[in-house]
Amino acid sequence: MRMLIALLALMLGAPAFAQPAFAQSALPPAPYADRQIDDPALEKKARTLMETIRCLTCQSQSIADSNASMAGDLRSQVRERIMKGEEPEHIRAWLIERYGDWVSYEPTAEPILWPLWAAPLVLLGLGLLLLRGRIKRGRRS
Numbered sequence: 858m859r860m861l862i863a864l865l866a867l868m869l870g871a872p873a874f875a876q877p878a879f880a881q882s883a884l885p886p887a888p889y890a891d892r893q894i895d896d897p898a899l900e901k902k903a904r905t906l907m908e909t910i911r912c913l914t915c916q917s918q919s920i921a922d923s924n925a926s927m928a929g930d931l932r933s934q935v936r937e938r939i940m941k942g943e944e945p946e947h948i949r950a951w952l953i954e955r956y957g958d959w960v961s962y963e964p965t966a967e968p969i970l971w972p973l974w975a976a977p978l979v980l981l982g983l984g985l986l987l988l989r990g991r992i993k994r995g996r997r998s
Contacts, residue, residue: 887933894936903936906945909962910935910952919962 894900907921914925920932931952938948952960964970 887930889933889936890929891932894940899939900936902945903932903939906939906948907932907935910949911960911962913956913960 894903904921908919910920910931912918912920912923912925912928913931914927915923918928920928920935935948938951939945949961949963953965958965958967966974
């Protein structure tokens with residue numbers, strides 16, 4: 858009997874514990890998160906930009922492909938700014954300023970990154986020098 862009462866109490870109390878799991882945001886959804894711009898040319902500009910911006914939640918998808926709520930908010934902001942006449946590069950600069958270089962899939966050419974860009978060339982040069990040395994040693998013997 859005690860087991861039945863405990864099970865009944867658990868079943869009646871479970872909705873109170875589960876409410877946070879099923880709660881939704883109190884904020885209204887972003888207006889242009891999943892709605893395209895009426896002008897196809899502007900939508901194409903917005904879509905092209907969204908495909909080059911990394912989702913801050915998923916981190917492995919662009920905001921154009923992500924279903925995360927933050928990606929939806931960013932999609933809406935991009936579309937709204939495009940409709941106001943802002944250029945995609947200005948919007949990208951704003952996103953990079955706000956979230957850092959990491960948010961953009963397109964790498965920058967900042968001076969701090971020059972060693973990273975030069976590393977493949979340096980390694981290729983070292984590999985060619987080693988190969989040349991081995992070929993010379995091979996001919997001598």
